[in-house]
Amino acid sequence: MLAAMVLPCPFSPLSPAVMGGDDGFMCLAYNESLLAWKEDEVPVGAVLVLDGKVLICEHNRVRQNGDPSAHGEMLALRSAAKLLGDWRLCGCTLYTTKEPCPMCSGACAMARVARVVFGVADPLMGCLGGCGHDLSQVATFYHRFTAKGGVLANEIRPVLRTFFQQRRNGSIKGVAKNQTFPLTNFHPRPN
Ligand SMILES: [Zn+2]
Numbered sequence: 617m618l619a620a621m622v623l624p625c626p627f628s629p630l631s632p633a634v635m636g637g638d639d640g641f642m643c644l645a646y647n648e649s650l651l652a653w654k655e656d657e658v659p660v661g662a663v664l665v666l667d668g669k670v671l672i673c674e675h676n677r678v679r680q681n682g683d684p685s686a687h688g689e690m691l692a693l694r695s696a697a698k699l700l701g702d703w704r705l706c707g708c709t710l711y712t713t714k715e716p717c718p719m720c721s722g723a724c725a726m727a728r729v730a731r732v733v734f735g736v737a738d739p740l741m742g743c744l745g746g747c748g749h750d751l752s753q754v755a756t757f758y759h760r761f762t763a764k765g766g767v768l769a770n771e772i773r774p775v776l777r778t779f780f781q782q783r784r785n786g787s788i789k790g791v792a793k794n795q796t797f798p799l800t801n802f803h804p805r806p807n
Contacts, residue, residue, distance in 0.1 A: 623782045625653040627775050630768075638711070638733050641665055642768045645711045645735070648675040648688065649775060655680060659779050662688035663711040664696045671696045671708070688712065689720035693727050704728045713772045715742030715765060721751040725759050732763045735772035 627650055632643035641663050648661025652675035664672045674691040678684060689712050697703045709731040710716075710724060716732065721743035724732050737746040744752050744763040752763040 622654060622656045623779065625650055625659075626778065627653075630771065636668055638764070638767050641670070641709075641711045642713070642733065642735060642772075644670065644673055645713050646768060646772055646775070648673050649713045649772070652676045652688065653775070653779060659775050660688050660712065660714045662692040662713075664692045664705070665709045665711065666696075666700075666705075666707055671699055685719060687717065687720050689716050690723055693720075693723055693729075697727065706730065709733060711767075713768075714738055714776065715744050715746045717741045718743045718749075718751070724761060725751055725754070725757050728759045729761050731761055733767050734763070734765050735767055736769045736776065737765050 629647040629650060630643045632640035634640050645661040645663045648663065649659040650661075652661060653659040655675075655677070657676040657679050659676070661673070661675045663670055663674075672692045672695045674695065675688040677686040677688075677691060689710060692710065693705065696705055696708065705727045708727075708729045710729050711733045712720070713735040715734045715736065715738040716724065717738070718741065721732075732744060732752065734744065739746050741747060743749050744765065746765075750763070751757075752761050754760070
């Protein structure tokens with residue numbers, strides 16, 4: 617019954633041409649975002665990498681966990697900290713398909729990640745420059761990190777656009793008819 621409510625996902629997983637590198641790891645994040653879609657979650661995927669090795673692949677689970685903090689990035693940070701036995705994720709790179717929100721950008725600073733690579737910018741909630749605030753480079757914070765946007769943005773943008781377009785069109789009765797996410801504002805930021 618519940619499965620029938622899920623919006624059909626017209627996108628297929630990507631196969632990275634080369635395993636590793638920003639494009640390769642972002643492919644994995646993209647594929648995670650499709651898993652989120654299939655679970656009726658906003659399609660955002662996140663991958664945490666250390667020394668060129670994938671530690672964790674995660675995706676949004678807000679709806680299924682009933683947890684507003686269950687963004688893919690947060691779940692990836694938590695799982696990686698458990699895996700490494702250290703809350704400081706020094707040297708780690710977080711790949712995420714969408715520019716991180718205030719919570720996730722802040723968590724990256726708290727977790728001491730070295731680098732965040734994202735796909736599409738979010739001019740409303742993105743806090744690595746997209747909304748006008750950049751939490752990666754706050755002078756008074758204990759930790760700053762580098763951020764790079766626009767990776768696989770051309771592949772990721774249609775996924776988010778189509779997902780919210782379907783919701784807006786009321787493709788599924790009763791699903792998020794009040795969704796106000798912008799359809800046209802996703803755009804890659806310069807690296
Ligand atoms: Zn977030």
